[in-house]
Amino acid sequence: MAQRLEGRLVLATHNLGKLAEMRELLSYFGVEGVSSGELGLPEPEETGDSFAANAELKARAASTGANLPALADDSGLCVEALSGAPGIYSARWAGPTRDFAIARSKVQQALEEAGASPPFKAHFICCLSLAFPDGETQGFEGRVDGELVFPPRGSLVFGYDPIFLPENLTKTFGEMTLEEKHAIPSDGSLGLSHRARAFQAFARACLDKS
Numbered sequence: 421m422a423q424r425l426e427g428r429l430v431l432a433t434h435n436l437g438k439l440a441e442m443r444e445l446l447s448y449f450g451v452e453g454v455s456s457g458e459l460g461l462p463e464p465e466e467t468g469d470s471f472a473a474n475a476e477l478k479a480r481a482a483s484t485g486a487n488l489p490a491l492a493d494d495s496g497l498c499v500e501a502l503s504g505a506p507g508i509y510s511a512r513w514a515g516p517t518r519d520f521a522i523a524r525s526k527v528q529q530a531l532e533e534a535g536a537s538p539p540f541k542a543h544f545i546c547c548l549s550l551a552f553p554d555g556e557t558q559g560f561e562g563r564v565d566g567e568l569v570f571p572p573r574g575s576l577v578f579g580y581d582p583i584f585l586p587e588n589l590t591k592t593f594g595e596m597t598l599e600e601k602h603a604i605p606s607d608g609s610l611g612l613s614h615r616a617r618a619f620q621a622f623a624r625a626c627l628d629k630s
Contacts, residue, residue: 429453432482432492434463437578444598445619449627461485471508471547472559479551487553495546497580501536520579528570540568544614548622562617
């Protein structure tokens with residue numbers, strides 16, 4: 421049985437865009453979190469070979485450092501024609517300055533070099549890991565399918581959002597507000613984004629309000 425979450429929660433990220441999204445989603449469930457950056461906790465090296473492994477090592481490091489429950493996210497873009505790349509290396513494609521305009525251009529260049537033609541099928545994956553000071557961890561996953569569009573569309577730029585068009589929709593993630601992208605339906609059906617879907621699974625297992 422999943423351990424229930426009470427009290428303060430550490431959000432194990434130094435990425436301001438990701439932090440904003442995590443806080444937006446937690447607000448649906450009445451939970452507030454303090455970031456590992458605000459607590460002065462270092463970022464561990466992401467040495468895992470999967471989204472789930474990287475999420476867990478970040479959550480464990482933050483939970484141990486703060487002696488509090490910690491929630492970490494590892495997520496990325498997987499492109500079918502690129503054999504799943506950039507995948508767990510999605511952030512690294514943006515270089516040391518985390519310039520995702522560079523990353524988006526790399527994806528387009530890689531598709532051209534691969535001789536791929538549209539539609540460029542892709543999906544986003546989000547893995548959440550919740551770690552407790554006693555060493556227990558729990559994992560949750562969300563996925564959303566779609567395709568890539570070029571040139572990028574939308575001024576609400578975060579990561580690969582401006583080139584990702586979710587299935588059956590006409591707006592890219594880059595053309596959506598945070599509220600649109602992460603809305604969680606009141607009827608319990610799946611949220612739109614991969615992160616929203618992972619948070620729904622987390623909420624069902626660990627929060628009083630799901």
